[in-house]
Structures are given as structure tokens and as C-alpha cells.
Amino acid sequence: MKKTFFTTAIIASLTLGALSAPVLAGPEDIVIEDAWSRASIGTDRPGAAYMTIRNAGEETVLLIGLETPLAMMPEIHESKTNADGVSSMSPAGEITIAPGESVLLEPGGLHAMLMRLKEPMVEGQTFELKLLFENSDDVTVEVPILSIASRGPES
Incomplete structure (x- = not known):
């Protein structure tokens, strides 16, 4: 009887622990398009x-951040224009998807701001950009570097 109670208590404890553990999204759940x-x-x-950045998962x-060998301070920034037509830009913080x-x-x-470049961004080259997630693998x-006048990957 004592052994059965002990076994039941362990199973209940493990089950509760599993239920309260955070669910992590896998890297296959995050799809990056048209970089x-x-x-x-x-x-x-x-x-x-x-x-x-598309969340194809269920969570x-x-x-929470960015890393790249190209820049010392990569951050997600957001540009906004107020009712008077004045534009401003500031760090966006964490982005929930x-x-x-x-x-x-x-x-x-919203955009990836690459501050304090270590080298020029040259048309025709590419660079790696790592997106850091709190509850998923990075x-x-x-990222391809297009012309200085480009308006997107299709231009």
C-alpha cells in the first residue's frame, strides 16, 4: 500500500511538472520569407x-533580439509617423507572433536596424542574421544585399 501511494505521488508530480513546463516552438515552426x-x-x-516572419506552429x-557578424548593435526598431507628419524611430522591444x-x-x-556596421553592405553580397526567440530555437x-535604391526583393 505504501509503495502504491509513493508510485502514484511520483507519477502525479511528474505529470504536473510536464503540464506546467513551457511549450517550445521548434525552428521549423518559424518561417522567414523575402529577406x-x-x-x-x-x-x-x-x-x-x-x-x-511567419509563425507556422501552434504556439x-x-x-527577443538579433545577432549578426555585420553589425555591433542589431535591434528591431519601429518607425512611426504621428498626426502632424513627424516621423520617429525607436527600439520596438520584444515582438509577439x-x-x-x-x-x-x-x-x-518594424525593421531590423543594423547599427555600428563593421563593414559596408555591398550590393550582390549576403550576410547572416540570427533571430533570437525566447521560447524557440534561434x-x-x-540576407541578400540589393541596390541602395531597392524597394524590395521584387524590384
Whole structure:
């Protein structure tokens, strides 16, 4: 009887622990589409990268940061224009992506800001950009560098 109670208590404890553990999304659940960037004018000005991040999984994911060997300070930024037509840009913080939803990183909105470039962004080259997620494996994308006047991957 004592052994049965002990076994039941262990099974209940393990089951409760499994139920309360966070569910992690796998890297296959995060789909990166249409990544691109523009060539830079040297390294004095920041660069930017754009893409669509789609959550194809069943759990919400949280984008918490970026890493790239190209820039010392990569961050997600957001550009906004107020009612008076004045534009501003600031760090966006964490980005929540619900299951089945997408987040668009685009000029004039959310974007990957690449501050303190280590080298110029040269048209025709690519660079790696790692997206860091709190509740999923990180995802690395190869970002093509388009012309300085480009308006997207289709232009």
C-alpha cells in the first residue's frame, strides 16, 4: 500500500511538472520569407534588413533580439509617423507572433536596424542574421544585399 501511494505521488508530480513546463516552438515552426536589405554608404550610417516572419506552429513565439557578424548593435526598431507628419524611430522591444500570424519587417515600419556596421553592405553580397526567440530555437537567415535604391526583393 505504501509503495502504491509513493508510485502514484511520483507519477502525479511528474505529470504536473510536464503540464506546467513551457511549450517550445521548434525552428521549423518559424518561417522567414523575402529577406532583403539595401547596400550602405560605408559604415558611418546604419543598415537595415526586412523580411516576413511567419509563425507556422501552434504556439506563440517571442522574438527577443538579433545577432549578426555585420553589425555591433542589431535591434528591431519601429518607425512611426504621428498626426502632424513627424516621423520617429525607436527600439520596438520584444515582438509577439501568434500561431498562424506573420510580422512584416518593412521600410517605414518594424525593421531590423543594423547599427555600428563593421563593414559596408555591398550590393550582390549576403550576410547572416540570427533571430533570437525566447521560447524557440534561434533561426538564422541569409540576407541578400540589393541596390541602395531597392524597394524590395521584387524590384
